[in-house]
Amino acid sequence: MSAGLFITFEGGEGGGKSTQARILAERLRAADHEVVLTREPGGSPGAEALRNLLLEGDADRWSPLSETLLMYAARRDHLERTILPALTAGKVVVCDRFYDSTRAYQGAAGGVDPGVIAALEDAVVGRHAPDLTLVFDLPVETVLARAAERGAAEARFESKGRAFHERLRAAFLEIARREPARCVLIDADRPVEAMSDAIWTAVEASLSKAILR
Ligand SMILES: Nc1ncnc2c1ncn2[C@@H]1O[C@H](COP(=O)(O)OP(=O)(O)OP(=O)(O)O)[C@@H](O)[C@H]1O
Ligand SMILES: [Mg+2]
Numbered sequence: 352m353s354a355g356l357f358i359t360f361e362g363g364e365g366g367g368k369s370t371q372a373r374i375l376a377e378r379l380r381a382a383d384h385e386v387v388l389t390r391e392p393g394g395s396p397g398a399e400a401l402r403n404l405l406l407e408g409d410a411d412r413w414s415p416l417s418e419t420l421l422m423y424a425a426r427r428d429h430l431e432r433t434i435l436p437a438l439t440a441g442k443v444v445v446c447d448r449f450y451d452s453t454r455a456y457q458g459a460a461g462g463v464d465p466g467v468i469a470a471l472e473d474a475v476v477g478r479h480a481p482d483l484t485l486v487f488d489l490p491v492e493t494v495l496a497r498a499a500e501r502g503a504a505e506a507r508f509e510s511k512g513r514a515f516h517e518r519l520r521a522a523f524l525e526i527a528r529r530e531p532a533r534c535v536l537i538d539a540d541r542p543v544e545a546m547s548d549a550i551w552t553a554v555e556a557s558l559s560k561a562i563l564r
Pocket of ligand 2: 368369370447
Protein backbone atom coordinates (compact mmCIF):
# COMPACT_ATOMS: atom_id res chain seq x y z
CA MET A 352 0.00 0.00 0.00
CA SER A 353 1.30 3.43 -0.90
CA ALA A 354 1.76 6.11 1.75
CA GLY A 355 -1.03 8.64 2.05
CA LEU A 356 -0.32 12.23 1.09
CA PHE A 357 -2.10 15.29 2.46
CA ILE A 358 -2.14 18.28 0.08
CA THR A 359 -3.82 21.60 0.86
CA PHE A 360 -4.67 24.58 -1.34
CA GLU A 361 -4.46 28.00 0.31
CA GLY A 362 -4.57 31.69 -0.52
CA GLY A 363 -7.00 34.59 -0.77
CA GLU A 364 -10.17 34.69 -2.84
CA GLY A 365 -10.48 33.79 -6.50
CA GLY A 366 -6.92 32.61 -7.08
CA GLY A 367 -8.16 29.44 -8.73
CA LYS A 368 -7.79 27.05 -5.78
CA SER A 369 -11.01 25.15 -6.45
CA THR A 370 -10.31 25.02 -10.19
CA GLN A 371 -6.80 23.67 -9.62
CA ALA A 372 -7.83 21.24 -6.88
CA ARG A 373 -10.25 19.60 -9.34
CA ILE A 374 -7.58 19.46 -12.07
CA LEU A 375 -5.04 17.96 -9.67
CA ALA A 376 -7.51 15.32 -8.46
CA GLU A 377 -8.15 14.24 -12.07
CA ARG A 378 -4.46 14.15 -12.87
CA LEU A 379 -3.69 12.06 -9.80
CA ARG A 380 -6.50 9.62 -10.63
CA ALA A 381 -5.16 9.31 -14.18
CA ALA A 382 -1.83 8.35 -12.58
CA ASP A 383 -3.63 5.59 -10.61
CA HIS A 384 -3.74 7.26 -7.22
CA GLU A 385 -6.81 7.00 -5.05
CA VAL A 386 -7.89 10.56 -4.33
CA VAL A 387 -10.23 12.22 -1.86
CA LEU A 388 -11.08 15.75 -3.01
CA THR A 389 -12.42 17.74 -0.09
CA ARG A 390 -12.73 21.30 1.24
CA GLU A 391 -12.93 23.51 4.29
CA PRO A 392 -14.94 24.57 6.02
CA GLY A 393 -16.77 21.29 5.39
CA GLY A 394 -15.71 17.91 4.06
CA SER A 395 -17.81 15.76 6.43
CA PRO A 396 -21.56 15.91 7.18
CA GLY A 397 -21.09 17.73 10.49
CA ALA A 398 -18.52 20.12 9.10
CA GLU A 399 -20.73 20.89 6.07
CA ALA A 400 -23.54 21.85 8.47
CA LEU A 401 -21.09 24.17 10.23
CA ARG A 402 -20.00 25.53 6.83
CA ASN A 403 -23.51 26.82 6.20
CA LEU A 404 -23.49 28.63 9.55
CA LEU A 405 -20.06 30.10 8.77
CA LEU A 406 -20.60 31.29 5.20
CA GLU A 407 -24.19 32.55 5.30
CA GLY A 408 -25.49 35.75 6.82
CA ASP A 409 -24.04 39.16 7.56
CA ALA A 410 -20.29 39.80 7.48
CA ASP A 411 -20.36 40.48 11.26
CA ARG A 412 -22.55 37.51 12.15
CA TRP A 413 -19.66 35.95 14.13
CA SER A 414 -16.82 37.61 15.96
CA PRO A 415 -13.40 36.50 14.71
CA LEU A 416 -12.89 34.36 17.83
CA SER A 417 -16.29 32.64 17.56
CA GLU A 418 -15.55 32.06 13.89
CA THR A 419 -12.18 30.50 14.78
CA LEU A 420 -13.81 28.09 17.23
CA LEU A 421 -16.48 27.07 14.71
CA MET A 422 -13.80 26.55 12.06
CA TYR A 423 -11.87 24.34 14.46
CA ALA A 424 -14.93 22.31 15.45
CA ALA A 425 -15.54 21.71 11.74
CA ARG A 426 -11.85 20.94 11.15
CA ARG A 427 -11.74 18.30 13.88
CA ASP A 428 -14.80 16.53 12.48
CA HIS A 429 -13.36 16.71 8.96
CA LEU A 430 -10.04 15.25 10.13
CA GLU A 431 -11.59 12.44 12.14
CA ARG A 432 -14.18 11.35 9.61
CA THR A 433 -12.68 12.13 6.20
CA ILE A 434 -9.00 13.08 6.11
CA LEU A 435 -7.36 10.66 8.54
CA PRO A 436 -9.24 7.54 7.38
CA ALA A 437 -8.27 8.36 3.78
CA LEU A 438 -4.58 8.89 4.65
CA THR A 439 -4.54 5.67 6.65
CA ALA A 440 -5.88 3.86 3.58
CA GLY A 441 -2.98 5.26 1.53
CA LYS A 442 -5.05 7.78 -0.44
CA VAL A 443 -4.06 11.25 -1.57
CA VAL A 444 -6.18 13.89 0.16
CA VAL A 445 -6.58 17.12 -1.81
CA CYS A 446 -8.12 19.73 0.46
CA ASP A 447 -9.36 23.14 -0.71
CA ARG A 448 -8.32 25.38 2.25
CA PHE A 449 -7.16 24.17 5.66
CA TYR A 450 -5.62 25.71 8.76
CA ASP A 451 -3.56 28.38 7.00
CA SER A 452 -6.86 30.03 6.07
CA THR A 453 -7.70 30.32 9.79
CA ARG A 454 -4.29 31.88 10.46
CA ALA A 455 -4.81 34.38 7.64
CA TYR A 456 -8.54 35.19 7.84
CA GLN A 457 -9.31 34.99 11.56
CA GLY A 458 -5.74 35.66 12.75
CA ALA A 459 -3.91 38.16 10.54
CA ALA A 460 -7.01 39.82 9.06
CA GLY A 461 -9.46 39.22 11.93
CA GLY A 462 -7.20 40.03 14.87
CA VAL A 463 -7.49 36.73 16.77
CA ASP A 464 -4.42 36.16 18.98
CA PRO A 465 -1.96 33.99 17.01
CA GLY A 466 -1.20 32.17 20.29
CA VAL A 467 -4.82 31.03 20.54
CA ILE A 468 -4.74 29.81 16.94
CA ALA A 469 -1.42 28.01 17.48
CA ALA A 470 -2.85 26.26 20.56
CA LEU A 471 -5.88 25.11 18.54
CA GLU A 472 -3.59 23.84 15.77
CA ASP A 473 -1.64 21.81 18.31
CA ALA A 474 -4.70 20.40 20.02
CA VAL A 475 -6.82 19.71 16.93
CA VAL A 476 -4.38 18.99 14.10
CA GLY A 477 -1.23 18.07 16.02
CA ARG A 478 1.06 15.88 13.96
CA HIS A 479 -1.40 15.65 11.05
CA ALA A 480 -0.14 18.79 9.33
CA PRO A 481 -0.34 18.81 5.53
CA ASP A 482 2.61 17.26 3.66
CA LEU A 483 2.34 19.90 0.93
CA THR A 484 0.58 23.26 0.90
CA LEU A 485 0.17 25.16 -2.36
CA VAL A 486 -0.12 28.85 -1.52
CA PHE A 487 -1.82 30.80 -4.33
CA ASP A 488 -0.65 34.37 -4.69
CA LEU A 489 -2.52 37.02 -6.66
CA PRO A 490 -2.41 40.85 -6.73
CA VAL A 491 -5.39 42.33 -4.88
CA GLU A 492 -6.47 44.16 -8.06
CA THR A 493 -7.03 40.79 -9.73
CA VAL A 494 -8.77 39.39 -6.63
CA LEU A 495 -11.28 42.25 -6.70
CA ALA A 496 -11.79 42.05 -10.46
CA ARG A 497 -12.53 38.31 -10.33
CA ALA A 498 -14.90 38.74 -7.35
CA ALA A 499 -16.83 41.44 -9.23
CA GLU A 500 -17.10 39.18 -12.28
CA ARG A 501 -18.42 36.29 -10.25
CA GLY A 502 -20.97 38.27 -8.24
CA ALA A 503 -20.03 35.90 -5.39
CA ALA A 504 -22.89 33.91 -3.87
CA GLU A 505 -21.15 33.11 -0.59
CA ALA A 506 -20.50 36.75 0.14
CA ARG A 507 -19.60 36.86 3.84
CA PHE A 508 -15.85 37.06 3.29
CA GLU A 509 -15.82 38.63 -0.15
CA SER A 510 -17.81 41.69 0.92
CA LYS A 511 -14.82 42.90 2.96
CA GLY A 512 -12.64 45.71 1.60
CA ARG A 513 -9.30 46.11 -0.14
CA ALA A 514 -7.29 46.46 3.10
CA PHE A 515 -8.66 43.10 4.24
CA HIS A 516 -7.46 41.43 1.04
CA GLU A 517 -4.02 43.09 1.38
CA ARG A 518 -3.68 41.72 4.92
CA LEU A 519 -4.70 38.28 3.72
CA ARG A 520 -2.16 38.34 0.92
CA ALA A 521 0.65 39.38 3.26
CA ALA A 522 -0.34 36.67 5.76
CA PHE A 523 -0.26 33.88 3.19
CA LEU A 524 3.09 35.10 1.84
CA GLU A 525 4.47 35.08 5.37
CA ILE A 526 3.27 31.51 5.97
CA ALA A 527 4.96 30.37 2.75
CA ARG A 528 8.16 32.19 3.72
CA ARG A 529 8.26 30.71 7.23
CA GLU A 530 7.46 27.12 6.28
CA PRO A 531 9.37 26.40 3.08
CA ALA A 532 9.49 22.65 3.71
CA ARG A 533 5.69 22.44 3.61
CA CYS A 534 4.68 25.33 1.35
CA VAL A 535 5.14 26.03 -2.35
CA LEU A 536 4.15 29.49 -3.57
CA ILE A 537 2.06 29.41 -6.75
CA ASP A 538 1.86 32.51 -8.93
CA ALA A 539 -1.89 32.63 -9.60
CA ASP A 540 -1.72 35.50 -12.08
CA ARG A 541 -1.22 33.12 -15.02
CA PRO A 542 -3.32 30.91 -17.28
CA VAL A 543 -4.91 27.82 -15.74
CA GLU A 544 -2.62 25.41 -17.57
CA ALA A 545 0.64 27.10 -16.52
CA MET A 546 -0.56 26.91 -12.92
CA SER A 547 -1.55 23.25 -13.11
CA ASP A 548 1.87 22.34 -14.54
CA ALA A 549 3.64 24.12 -11.65
CA ILE A 550 1.36 22.34 -9.19
CA TRP A 551 2.03 18.95 -10.76
CA THR A 552 5.78 19.49 -10.44
CA ALA A 553 5.39 20.24 -6.71
CA VAL A 554 3.07 17.26 -6.17
CA GLU A 555 5.37 14.82 -7.98
CA ALA A 556 8.23 15.92 -5.70
CA SER A 557 6.07 15.30 -2.62
CA LEU A 558 4.92 11.93 -3.88
CA SER A 559 8.56 10.85 -4.34
CA LYS A 560 9.38 11.95 -0.80
CA ALA A 561 6.33 10.10 0.56
CA ILE A 562 7.51 6.86 -1.05
CA LEU A 563 10.92 7.22 0.62
CA ARG A 564 9.68 7.94 4.12
N1 LIG B 1 -5.66 31.01 -13.98
C1 LIG B 1 -6.82 31.70 -14.06
N2 LIG B 1 -6.90 32.81 -14.80
C2 LIG B 1 -8.06 33.50 -14.88
N3 LIG B 1 -9.20 33.18 -14.24
C3 LIG B 1 -9.19 32.07 -13.49
C4 LIG B 1 -8.00 31.27 -13.35
N4 LIG B 1 -8.28 30.23 -12.53
C5 LIG B 1 -9.57 30.39 -12.18
N5 LIG B 1 -10.12 31.48 -12.75
C6 LIG B 1 -11.48 32.01 -12.58
O1 LIG B 1 -11.46 32.77 -11.39
C7 LIG B 1 -12.63 32.51 -10.63
C8 LIG B 1 -12.24 31.91 -9.28
O2 LIG B 1 -11.72 30.59 -9.46
P1 LIG B 1 -11.83 29.52 -8.29
O3 LIG B 1 -13.23 29.42 -7.83
O4 LIG B 1 -11.16 28.29 -8.77
O5 LIG B 1 -10.94 30.26 -7.20
P2 LIG B 1 -10.84 29.99 -5.63
O6 LIG B 1 -9.43 30.30 -5.27
O7 LIG B 1 -11.34 28.63 -5.34
O8 LIG B 1 -11.81 31.08 -5.05
P3 LIG B 1 -12.46 31.13 -3.56
O9 LIG B 1 -11.38 31.52 -2.63
O10 LIG B 1 -13.50 32.20 -3.68
O11 LIG B 1 -13.03 29.78 -3.29
C9 LIG B 1 -13.50 31.59 -11.45
O12 LIG B 1 -14.40 32.39 -12.17
C10 LIG B 1 -12.51 30.91 -12.37
O13 LIG B 1 -13.09 30.51 -13.57
MG1 LIG C 1 -12.80 28.00 -4.04
